[in-house]
Amino acid sequence: MSFDDGLASAASAIGTHLETVLADFPDLPVTRAMGYAVAGGKRLRGYLVLEGARLHGVAPERAIWPACAIEAIHAYSLVHDDLPCMDDDDLRRGLPTVHRKWDEATAVLAGDALQTLGFEMVARDACHDDPVVRADLALSLARASGAQGMVLGQALDMAAEQADTPLTLDEITALQAGKTGALICWAAEAGARMARVDLTPLTGYAQRLGLAFQIADDILDVEGDAAQMGKAVGKDADRGKATFVSLLGLDGAKRRAETLVTEACDCLSLYGAEAINLQQAARFVIARRT
Structure with a gap:
């Protein structure tokens, strides 16, 4: 299976599982909005979970739970990031x-x-037989998504917009980390956490x-096509x-990303040819291009 086919297959499996989970929720505007928010997208983070799990012999029916969890957390971050108090965006994925x-x-x-659904999914018995592993997934996900990880990065990004001087390269690197x-x-490590091996x-x-990934996003904000990307471009410069x-300059940024x-x-050399999908x-x- 080619990488593109594998990514599409993973996206389909994740989408189907999320639909099944959300089907148990009351039919209300908020739950319809949840389904709308998690629909579509490349689901690269979920793919990394599934592929890391495959690499370590974790069953797909187990790995689908943290794969969906990271997609739920990612979707929540986009919903909040788009709000008027944050980036005030009108479009996401062309909608x-x-x-x-x-x-x-x-x-x-x-x-x-x-x-909260993201944490629920890694805490379910279906995710892993060992409650210690489930607790580790939840704890590490909390750290990655909260004020030591994603939320910290967003806070630093917002503060930078109000600062008198632009961030240095080291500061941007820390922010985007x-x-x-x-x-x-977290997505790439989840499979190893489930298998209880060295991360x-x-x-x-x-x-x-x-x-x-972030450097590529910065490049797309300069070179990307708004219609193809389904969102506004050129916002950073504005x-x-x-x-x-x-x-770094456009060429320097491309070289750094490469x-x-x-x-x-x-x-990933330790894994040999088994890691080809993660390398791709x-x-x-x-x-x-999106």
Whole structure:
């Protein structure tokens, strides 16, 4: 199976599972908004969970739970990120953002509910037989998504917009390690956590992958097509934000992303040919157009 087919297959499996889980919820605007928020997208984070689990012999019917959990957490972050008090975006994946399709209160509640759903899914017995493993997944997910990870990165990003001086390259790298990289790291490590093996190779891979992903996003904000991406582009320049592109230049940012992908793939050498899908995922991150 090609990487594109594997990613599409994983996205389909994740989407179906999320629909099944949400079908048990009351039919209310907030739950409809939850389903709307988790629909579509590449589901790269979920794919990393499934592929890391496969690499360590974890059954797919177990791995689907943390794969859906990370997608729920990611969706919550996008719903809140799009709000007027944050980025004030009207479009996400070519469709109205949740607060535009419903209202701000529904968007806040839908995001809250998706966040808690993520923790519920890794805490379920179906995720793993060992409660210690489930607790580890929940604890590490809390750290990755909260004020030590994604939320910290978002807070630093918002503060930077009000600062008198632009961030340095080291400061942007640290910021994005939280805002973008923390959830990607958790996704890549989840399979190893479930198998109770050393996380080091996947942590090294994921840290570089997360940074390359953000550099690619910065490049797309300059070169991307709004219609193809389904959201506005050029926003960073309009706001005067320091980015990897503004600090490294377009060509320098591309070279840095390529170097990070090479390093990420090298981190997986322990797994040999079994890691080809994760290596292809790293290359996909900087080749994507959305």
